[in-house]
Amino acid sequence: MIASRAGRAIDVVAVSARDRGRDRGLDLTGIDWHDDAMEIAGRDDVDVVAELIGGSEGIAKNLVETALSAKIGVVTANKALLAHHGTALARMAEGGGVALGYEAAVAGGIPIIKSMREGLAGNNVSRVYGILNGTCNYILTTMRETGRSFDDVLSEAQELGYAEADPSFDVDGVDAAHKLAILAAIAFGREVDFDNLHIEGIRHVTALDIAFSEELGFRIKLLGIAEQAGEGVHQRIHPAMVSLSVPISQVEGVFNAVAAEGDSVGNTLSVGRGAGAGPTASAVIADIIDIGAGRTAPVFATPVGDLKPARTESISSRAGRYYLRLMVIDKPGVLAGVTKIFSEESVSVEAILQRGRDPGEVVPVVLVTHDTDDAAMQRSLKRIGAMEQVVEEPRMIRIEDF
Numbered sequence: 001m002i003a004s005r006a007g008r009a010i011d012v013v014a015v016s017a018r019d020r021g022r023d024r025g026l027d028l029t030g031i032d033w034h035d036d037a038m039e040i041a042g043r044d045d046v047d048v049v050a051e052l053i054g055g056s057e058g059i060a061k062n063l064v065e066t067a068l069s070a071k072i073g074v075v076t077a078n079k080a081l082l083a084h085h086g087t088a089l090a091r092m093a094e095g096g097g098v099a100l101g102y103e104a105a106v107a108g109g110i111p112i113i114k115s116m117r118e119g120l121a122g123n124n125v126s127r128v129y130g131i132l133n134g135t136c137n138y139i140l141t142t143m144r145e146t147g148r149s150f151d152d153v154l155s156e157a158q159e160l161g162y163a164e165a166d167p168s169f170d171v172d173g174v175d176a177a178h179k180l181a182i183l184a185a186i187a188f189g190r191e192v193d194f195d196n197l198h199i200e201g202i203r204h205v206t207a208l209d210i211a212f213s214e215e216l217g218f219r220i221k222l223l224g225i226a227e228q229a230g231e232g233v234h235q236r237i238h239p240a241m242v243s244l245s246v247p248i249s250q251v252e253g254v255f256n257a258v259a260a261e262g263d264s265v266g267n268t269l270s271v272g273r274g275a276g277a278g279p280t281a282s283a284v285i286a287d288i289i290d291i292g293a294g295r296t297a298p299v300f301a302t303p304v305g306d307l308k309p310a311r312t313e314s315i316s317s318r319a320g321r322y323y324l325r326l327m328v329i330d331k332p333g334v335l336a337g338v339t340k341i342f343s344e345e346s347v348s349v350e351a352i353l354q355r356g357r358d359p360g361e362v363v364p365v366v367l368v369t370h371d372t373d374d375a376a377m378q379r380s381l382k383r384i385g386a387m388e389q390v391v392e393e394p395r396m397i398r399i400e401d402f
């Protein structure tokens, strides 16, 4: 099937990994083994190298650069590499007339690169956003379904193999940020800009906030959002409250989803598995078939020489609604103090939620604001957090009204 779709035979001629002795459930008879992966890029019978090692530096980067300079096509699942060096690698690939496929690097099995780069090529994209990390989505879904804490659900996810032993790349939002930087380059025709992305993970999301969120008609998702902002672009990863009526709010568990908004097409949403052997292989093989069939497109949709310089605006200029949860000592005057600060910072409050009363005890108070900007919200948070009656750091979650 693969040969037929590529229009030519695809032969695996050489392979490398760290441990030659490991049983991979595959018969590698007749395939050359290289202890040094770099040797593969030096063979003259290789047309395409699939780099599935990972990491933005070191062997993965060397291998990809060496292959591209030898005019060998590259297929990679390596989002970290593309987020950090995407523009330079695109220059090498396009300069040498050689393919660089990376479908597997963003949202695993969802063919979002092809969809954005080719299917939506006739659109001015105003926004692309998505659930770009299955581990975080699984944790948030399970917290909501069971009412358990982040730490508890993370440990279970590690036992089940849904989270790495070192989960920081996932739960702190870095992995999602790598993918968003790539999507933003395609969507807005700008050079890849990982360094200026705003990144917040999900460690501070609590079961209490998830419960309040549901009560208010929202679901909390770790979203990556890239959107036009004045002359530049906002690129940000953070927990967001999304109305239950917005389709992406219903994407649960390990699933990923990417929504794109274009001037001709309107709204699109793609959903599927973002990780795992099968979904990743699905994307890698699609790239290999494209190269076999001679189908190429500029790496980031716009020819690399025509990409505009990156211009990522600060999150301070993000405008929207905010959810704020305070733990306060229940006594007269607390809310008046909070609303005074808000009014001085020109933040207007849409709703206040306080469950029961318990004079003298600590109770949660939830406030939802009207549209305001991030800078005003940050200033308010600092001042509210310093109030004597506010006994925990205030929790703020941005509301996204898609």
Ligand SMILES: NC(=O)c1ccc[n+]([C@@H]2O[C@H](COP(=O)([O-])OP(=O)(O)OC[C@H]3O[C@@H](n4cnc5c(N)ncnc54)[C@H](OP(=O)(O)O)[C@@H]3O)[C@@H](O)[C@H]2O)c1
Binding pocket: 016, 017, 018, 019, 020, 022, 035, 036, 037, 052, 053, 054, 055, 059, 077, 078, 079, 080, 104, 105, 108, 274, 275, 276, 277, 280
């Ligand atoms: N896992 C997913 O679901 C998924 C999804 C999308 C994208 N990706 C991306 O795919 C890449 C790999 O991730 P992974 O989860 O598959 O990681 P992994 O399980 O650690 O696999 C890495 C592979 O690279 C090999 N390797 C490591 N160092 C090497 C070296 N110096 N020379 C040759 N081979 C070397 C390893 O060999 P041994 O087997 O001998 O250790 C292993 O087979 C990353 O860029 C990741 O972001 C992964």
